[in-house]
Amino acid sequence: GDSVTQMEGPVTLSEEAFLTINCTYTATGYPSLFWYVQYPGEGLQLLLKATKADDKGSNKGFEATYRKETTSFHLEKGSVQVSDSAVYFCALLAGGTSYGKLTFGQGTILTVHP
Amino acid sequence: DGGITQSPKYLFRKEGQNVTLSCEQNLNHDAMYWYRQDPGQGLRLIYYSQIVNDFQKGDIAEGYSVSREKKESFPLTVTSAQKNPTAFYLCASSIDEGLAGFGEQFFGPGTRLTVL
Numbered sequence: 001g002d003s004v005t006q007m008e009g010p011v012t013l014s015e016e017a018f019l020t021i022n023c024t025y026t027a028t029g030y031p032s033l034f035w036y037v038q039y040p041g042e043g044l045q046l047l048l049k050a051t052k053a054d055d056k057g058s059n060k061g062f063e064a065t066y067r068k069e070t071t072s073f074h075l076e077k078g079s080v081q082v083s084d085s086a087v088y089f090c091a092l093l094a095g096g097t098s099y100g101k102l103t104f105g106q107g108t109i110l111t112v113h114p
Numbered sequence: 115d116g117g118i119t120q121s122p123k124y125l126f127r128k129e130g131q132n133v134t135l136s137c138e139q140n141l142n143h144d145a146m147y148w149y150r151q152d153p154g155q156g157l158r159l160i161y162y163s164q165i166v167n168d169f170q171k172g173d174i175a176e177g178y179s180v181s182r183e184k185k186e187s188f189p190l191t192v193t194s195a196q197k198n199p200t201a202f203y204l205c206a207s208s209i210d211e212g213l214a215g216f217g218e219q220f221f222g223p224g225t226r227l228t229v230l
Contacts, residue, residue: 004156034218043120043204043221044157089156093218100145100208100216101172104156 002027006090006105013112019077021108023064023090026071032093033057033066033073034102039086047075047088080112116141118222120205125227127192127199135190135225137205144210146188147219150174151202160203163188164210192227200229 007022025031032051036044048057053068062077073090090105118139127133137146145164149157159172163182177196182188188207192199203226206219 032218036221041224041226043118043223044206046218046220049218093216100147100219101159101162102147102157102219106154106156 002031002092002094002103004090004092004103004105006088006108008108010109010111013080013110015082015112015114016079017112019075019080019084019110021075021088021090021110023073023075023105024071025073025090025092025103027092027094027103029094033064034091034093035062035064035073035075036089036091037086038089038107044089080110082112082114085110085112118205118207118220120203120222120225122225123223125225127227127229129229130194132191132193133227135192135203135205135227137188137190137222139186139188139205139207139220139222141207141209141220142185143207143220144185145208145216146182147206147208148172148178148180148188148190149204149206151204151224157204160190164216199227202226 003026005024034049035047037047038044048059050057050066056065064075087107089107092103121136147162148160158174161180163169179191204224205222208216208219
């Protein structure tokens, strides 16, 4: 079945540091890939997405490139801020699925210190 | 503004009680979903519904029930049969894009359920 594996956290960085959160997936067909962010006590917000190989999703300084050859969708940001502290989830939406089931990674907690 | 609302934000339940969590969306989305989130884990799918008056079990449906009488509403009942109901519950919705399948999911703010 489909699965998503994220790098284990938590991740702790100083402000303005470079961020990478690794995400790899296993899926049949041609999935769409997503990064969601969850701030404390809130629901998930879509951060960025990519729907086909070599697509780059970007938003708020975050980027991720859909790499089919390595089945990866790593999240990067060049300079993190304290306000980026949150839980980040990588997710997969199987291509052609009949009901849009998302498969989530376990989440990575990011803490950014001033 | 369009979006998904969930109520209540916090809910306390005594053992043996059934409780119902509300989820409403005004996005005109076709599909709706319920997830459970436990600390340190990803989200697990409880139930989903593609159209009105139809719903399907997800990965962890035991002890839960749903209804979909209106397109905009998808309430979740946590029954007394659910052995460990304390968790954060998230509702989501997505649009049917036809041949392309369903689009990305939009999430509500969640309901935190605690069993006393």
